[in-house]
Amino acid sequence: MSDAETMTETAPETAPRAETAALSLRAIERQYVQGDSTLEILRGVNFDVFPGQSVALMAPSGTGKSTLLHVAGLLEHPDSGEVFVRGTATAELPDQERTRIRRTQIGFVYQFHHLLPEFSALENVMMPQMIRGLGKGEAAKRAGELLGYLGLGERLTHRPSELSGGEQQRVAIARAVANAPAVLLADEPTGNLDPKTSDHVFETLTQLVRASGFAAVVATHNMDLAARMDRRVTLRDGQVVELD
Numbered sequence: 001m002s003d004a005e006t007m008t009e010t011a012p013e014t015a016p017r018a019e020t021a022a023l024s025l026r027a028i029e030r031q032y033v034q035g036d037s038t039l040e041i042l043r044g045v046n047f048d049v050f051p052g053q054s055v056a057l058m059a060p061s062g063t064g065k066s067t068l069l070h071v072a073g074l075l076e077h078p079d080s081g082e083v084f085v086r087g088t089a090t091a092e093l094p095d096q097e098r099t100r101i102r103r104t105q106i107g108f109v110y111q112f113h114h115l116l117p118e119f120s121a122l123e124n125v126m127m128p129q130m131i132r133g134l135g136k137g138e139a140a141k142r143a144g145e146l147l148g149y150l151g152l153g154e155r156l157t158h159r160p161s162e163l164s165g166g167e168q169q170r171v172a173i174a175r176a177v178a179n180a181p182a183v184l185l186a187d188e189p190t191g192n193l194d195p196k197t198s199d200h201v202f203e204t205l206t207q208l209v210r211a212s213g214f215a216a217v218v219a220t221h222n223m224d225l226a227a228r229m230d231r232r233v234t235l236r237d238g239q240v241v242e243l244d
């Protein structure tokens with residue numbers, strides 16, 4: 001199927017849904033003050049992503065994709081508005097509780113993997129689970145299963161420097177979803193990879209979303225990759241707008 005066909009065959013996400021959104025942004029405003037000028041980046045963003053759904057966030061450079069992902073991932077506070085994670089309002093929560101939700105419910109993947117260089121692939125994926133309080137044995141079991149699912153069963157003891165770029169990024173994806181988050185947020189996760197490898201990583205990511213039932217929001221400039229996701233949205237005048 002061509003990309004154009006895929007694009008037009010995907011129904012826009014307009015009908016209301018009864019199920020609780022994995023992630024819900026309501027009236028999010030975010031501005032940056034630079035000297036005398038104020039940059040209004042997010043201007044009333046409303047955005048829902050449901051379990052098992054993948055959304056490509058495609059917008060020109062500088063329009064606020066990273067800002068949106070930071071706010072959605074509870075890394076930054078919006079100036080106003082509310083972020084709900086699995087129906088829980090987060091704006092008024094104490095920092096400690098926001099951190100707990102971020103650690104357990106949100107997974108992040110970046111353009112550069114940020115794996116810990118002195119640890120193996122398995123240990124890198126065990127880490128977030130152990131921070132959450134899981135025992136070593138259980139964390140290793142889950143990490144092994146995840147890496148096996150992502151085609152890295154033969155690479156468990158390799159350190160990041162002993163893995164290819166695509167393999168490193170698959171380990172980063174495994175690490176991000178190790179705690180079975182409500183939502184995976186990815187900022188140009190394949191921006192650093194060649195087209196073939198990036199294709200493979202994306203395929204793995206979308207398969208994992210479908211199989212695991214978490215939601216994924218992926219900022220990407222790559223139209224071909226975005227065409228494979230369930231929805232495509234952009235940022236226009238500081239608001240999230242559905243494409244298709």
Ligand SMILES: Nc1ncnc2c1ncn2[C@@H]1O[C@H](COP(=O)(O)OP(=O)(O)OP(=O)(O)O)[C@@H](O)[C@H]1O
Pocket residue numbers: 032033034039041059060061062063064065066067068
């Ligand atoms: N801490 C900050 N202080 C001031 N301005 C900022 C800050 N962070 C981001 N900006 C500005 O806000 C705008 C949006 O930035 P953001 O990084 O969210 O864009 P983006 O869409 O992710 O861009 P890219 O695709 O290039 O990564 C940019 O114009 C940027 O210069």
